[in-house]
Amino acid sequence: METKAAAVLNAVPPYGHLIASEKWRNSSLIQSLKGGGVKILFEKELGVADFHLPNKSCILYVSECDIIAGNSYKRKLVRYRNSSSSFQELVLVENTRLSEQYFSAVQKFVVFDLGLTLLPVSGQTEASQLITQIVHGGGGRENPFRRRTSSQLLDPLILALVQQVPGVGRVKALALLQHFSSIQKLCNAAPAQLEPIVGHAAAQQIHNFFHKATAAGT
Incomplete structure (x- = not known):
């Protein structure tokens, strides 16, 4: 039984598929994923994670409730x-x-205290759109997100997170993730370190975005 549980915890679905915790079976998120052409495999022993994705990432979903x-x-x-x-x-x-x-308190706890990657979503519909994008485009021979680094920072979900910063589009997000070796280093970068990559205005916006949670908690 322990061997089976360990195997499930590290199970990687094929591209176009998603492994979901059984508790999500009747959710609107699952229905939206199916509508997007994602094939769902349900599993009772995923541990704490809610979803396993084909790019060797997993997701824990923290709801409004x-x-x-x-x-x-x-x-x-x-x-x-x-x-x-x-x-x-x-x-x-x-x-x-x-x-x-x-x-802001949740952001500080997830990113700064635990060192995990957080991606805000407005609800299950937006979450399903993001997950569908990863499932269909998160891997393969020509995947640009895997090309430069073994740090996994060019993962599509993390790219989407950086693009949440006001004034940062896809090009600037890619440049930042290629320059900084970890999400923590990007979060802690001073405006002077960011400016050569994205310019003065965007550097200040990025610094403010990642430090507003810290400021809120002080």
């Missing part, structure tokens, strides 16, 4: 970070009208 209900989601995130999975661990967080007042 999880955030509003209190701090129990933090224990789940710590277990997720400490799991024995060999996957790159990503966190999708619902940033909605009801949860936005808590978002």
Whole structure:
């Protein structure tokens, strides 16, 4: 049984497929994924993760309800970070009208305290669109996101995260991820380090974006 559980924790679905925790079977997110042509494999023993993607990343989904209900989601995130999975661990967080007042604290905990990659989504519909993009385009012979580095920073989900910064489009996001060897180094970069890559205005916006959570917590 332990061998089977370990195998499931590290199971990589083929491209075009997704492994989902059984608890998501009847969700609107799954229905949207199916509508996008994603083939779903359900599994009861995924551990803490909610989804496994073909690019050897996994996702933990933190919903609006999880955030509003209190701090129990933090224990789940710590277990997720400490799991024995060999996957790159990503966190999708619902940033909605009801949860936005808590978002900076969640961002600080996920990115700065745990060192995980956070991607905000407005809900399950937006999450399904992002996941569908990764499932259909997250790998293959000509995948540009794997070309330059073994740090996995050019993963499409992380690229999408950097593009959330105001004033940063796809070109600037790629340049930043190719320059900095970890998401933590990008988060902690001074404007003077960013300016040669993206220019003065964008450098200040990037610095402010990644430090607003720290400022909110002080």
